[in-house]
Amino acid sequence: MALLEVRDLDMVFGGVHAVQGLSFEVAPGTVYSVIGPNGAGKTTLFNMVSGIYKPTRGRIFFDGEDITGKPPHALARRGLSRTFQNLQVCMNLGAIENVMVGAHLKLSQRLLPAMLHAPWLAKADDACREEAARLMHFVGVGRYVHAHASSLPYGALKRMEIARALAAGPKLLLLDEPAAGLNNTETREIDTLIQKIAASGVTVVLVEHDMKLVMGISERILVLDYGKKLAEGSAAEVRSNPDVIVAYLGGA
Amino acid sequence: MWGDPRKGPLLLVAMIVAALPLVLPNTFYFDVAIRIYLNAVVAVGLNLLIGYAGQISLGHAAFLGIGAYASAILTSRYGWPPVAAMLVGALGVAVLAFVVARPILRLKGHYLAMATLGMGIIVYIVLVTESAWTGGPDGMAVPAFGAELVGERRWYWVAGACLLATIWIACNLVDSPIGRALQALHGSEIAAQVAGIDTARYKVKVFVISAVFASLTGSLLAHYVGFITPQLSGFFHSIELVTMVVVGGMASTYGAVVGAAILTVLPQLLSTFEGYELVVFGLILMLSMIFMPKGLVPNLAGWLRRS
Ligand SMILES: Nc1ncnc2c1ncn2[C@@H]1O[C@H](COP(=O)(O)OP(=O)(O)OP(=O)(O)O)[C@@H](O)[C@H]1O
Ligand SMILES: [Mg+2]
Numbered sequence: 001m002a003l004l005e006v007r008d009l010d011m012v013f014g015g016v017h018a019v020q021g022l023s024f025e026v027a028p029g030t031v032y033s034v035i036g037p038n039g040a041g042k043t044t045l046f047n048m049v050s051g052i053y054k055p056t057r058g059r060i061f062f063d064g065e066d067i068t069g070k071p072p073h074a075l076a077r078r079g080l081s082r083t084f085q086n087l088q089v090c091m092n093l094g095a096i097e098n099v100m101v102g103a104h105l106k107l108s109q110r111l112l113p114a115m116l117h118a119p120w121l122a123k124a125d126d127a128c129r130e131e132a133a134r135l136m137h138f139v140g141v142g143r144y145v146h147a148h149a150s151s152l153p154y155g156a157l158k159r160m161e162i163a164r165a166l167a168a169g170p171k172l173l174l175l176d177e178p179a180a181g182l183n184n185t186e187t188r189e190i191d192t193l194i195q196k197i198a199a200s201g202v203t204v205v206l207v208e209h210d211m212k213l214v215m216g217i218s219e220r221i222l223v224l225d226y227g228k229k230l231a232e233g234s235a236a237e238v239r240s241n242p243d244v245i246v247a248y249l250g251g252a
Numbered sequence: 253m254w255g256d257p258r259k260g261p262l263l264l265v266a267m268i269v270a271a272l273p274l275v276l277p278n279t280f281y282f283d284v285a286i287r288i289y290l291n292a293v294v295a296v297g298l299n300l301l302i303g304y305a306g307q308i309s310l311g312h313a314a315f316l317g318i319g320a321y322a323s324a325i326l327t328s329r330y331g332w333p334p335v336a337a338m339l340v341g342a343l344g345v346a347v348l349a350f351v352v353a354r355p356i357l358r359l360k361g362h363y364l365a366m367a368t369l370g371m372g373i374i375v376y377i378v379l380v381t382e383s384a385w386t387g388g389p390d391g392m393a394v395p396a397f398g399a400e401l402v403g404e405r406r407w408y409w410v411a412g413a414c415l416l417a418t419i420w421i422a423c424n425l426v427d428s429p430i431g432r433a434l435q436a437l438h439g440s441e442i443a444a445q446v447a448g449i450d451t452a453r454y455k456v457k458v459f460v461i462s463a464v465f466a467s468l469t470g471s472l473l474a475h476y477v478g479f480i481t482p483q484l485s486g487f488f489h490s491i492e493l494v495t496m497v498v499v500g501g502m503a504s505t506y507g508a509v510v511g512a513a514i515l516t517v518l519p520q521l522l523s524t525f526e527g528y529e530l531v532v533f534g535l536i537l538m539l540s541m542i543f544m545p546k547g548l549v550p551n552l553a554g555w556l557r558r559s
Contacts, residue, residue: 050446076448088446090439092503093432098443101436105448107429111457114428115421117258125429149439168448 009058036224081170083161099132102167269412282404289411292512295496297465303502306438311372315463317485319470338471349463357455379482391481501547
């Protein structure tokens, strides 16, 4: 059974039809990529899947359950996590606290123990901090463990967001352009990182413009154009699809 | 030790509270100290909402007023024990804050400010017009908290203990998963939601917590002063409370304490400017906002760290 299934999804903003009649399935344990030119509707798709936008039409199923229109925090509870193309970082917190925020659902949310600094809660929070530090090392920003989020360079913030998403222990991870704005070396590191994440059993849906990265890493690729599915298949299939070639070479 | 706000800084405040009676010359100064401590309790609570969670309230004096009037009415007219009246008042405020918070906190920025302002004005008008209960604009007398608890020197220790307890609780909260969630929704509401934080619920939670701090303080203040008027819940008082938080330092518990001290002492000092107190007061606020936009304590901490 598919971990994520999107059925006949539509999103309309005023006059803009950002996503139209889109259907696809993501099998568990795979890396599934979504590519397409600027404005194709990739981020809009992520925003619908993660509950930030309510689709105009269509259904989204996660782990067999209809999650259409459920709020983001309810989806996080079910094991869905993501990063952002335009960073969403809490600049009022330390880098490690940002990662710890990702583990929010693993910790007690009761008020009284928090107000009274209950020892068991403090211990759980310390363990969460250690795990966050481990994740920061895992994604390659270990040296910023004691830094404030506002002092991190752009590339480090992108990785910090991945660590935050992983801190939730997700089943499905949506990565929106993790390599954007990174140089070649950094992009290769991100490549390795995504492979490590996938190998750990997390299903990954990746939006990325870097074709080398996408072609090498993905089991399946979905090509979007003006909000519609242009093609779907393995890297080889997509690469040889005439529609895709036309769209990407900008021909008429 | 200075890294943990519950250790060094709290000990310092405790020592100041303990030592001050040795140097305060008369009851006038005790009175000022008590008012500083009680205002600081409200400011520390309000700072959780404004400084940490990033939500504005221009109506928090309303909660303080309700707490004060609940204590006054229940003890004087129904002969309730003061502690019971205080707790029931706080419970009532918690319920009210909970009911108004959900629709109000969906608003942002100016709209949130206007909505909380409106709520404060409604409470003020109710207190003025329901004169059969509240004594109207003239106010009403409040019985003593107990036969033991009379006079500035006794109240001093009650207010001091409340302040220390409040600082400890606020620091605990800030340093907990809940405090992190509040700061996260301030930093990026979307990131917080995607991380599983029900941001609407957390905003309501912190609104209720800060309202309860105000209500409990209102009850104590009513018994301490012995006489209350609707001004306690008025717009100017709400602004004063917000100013304590902003001048002292947003998202700094000790900043809120310092802000409360400054805003309590300043009007006393400025009384020499007869007639121009408010002008000088406003000027000081403007200058502090221009030169220390983050507030006094965070700015000083920043300078110390750099030098
Ligand atoms: N909140 C919104 N309100 C109105 N229009 C929107 C909104 N979000 C996206 N759009 C529009 O929907 C279309 C798809 O945008 P989207 O951001 O999903 O593209 P994308 O594929 O992620 O592009 P890029 O590769 O540049 O990130 C664009 O025309 C965009 O202007
Ligand atoms: Mg995008």
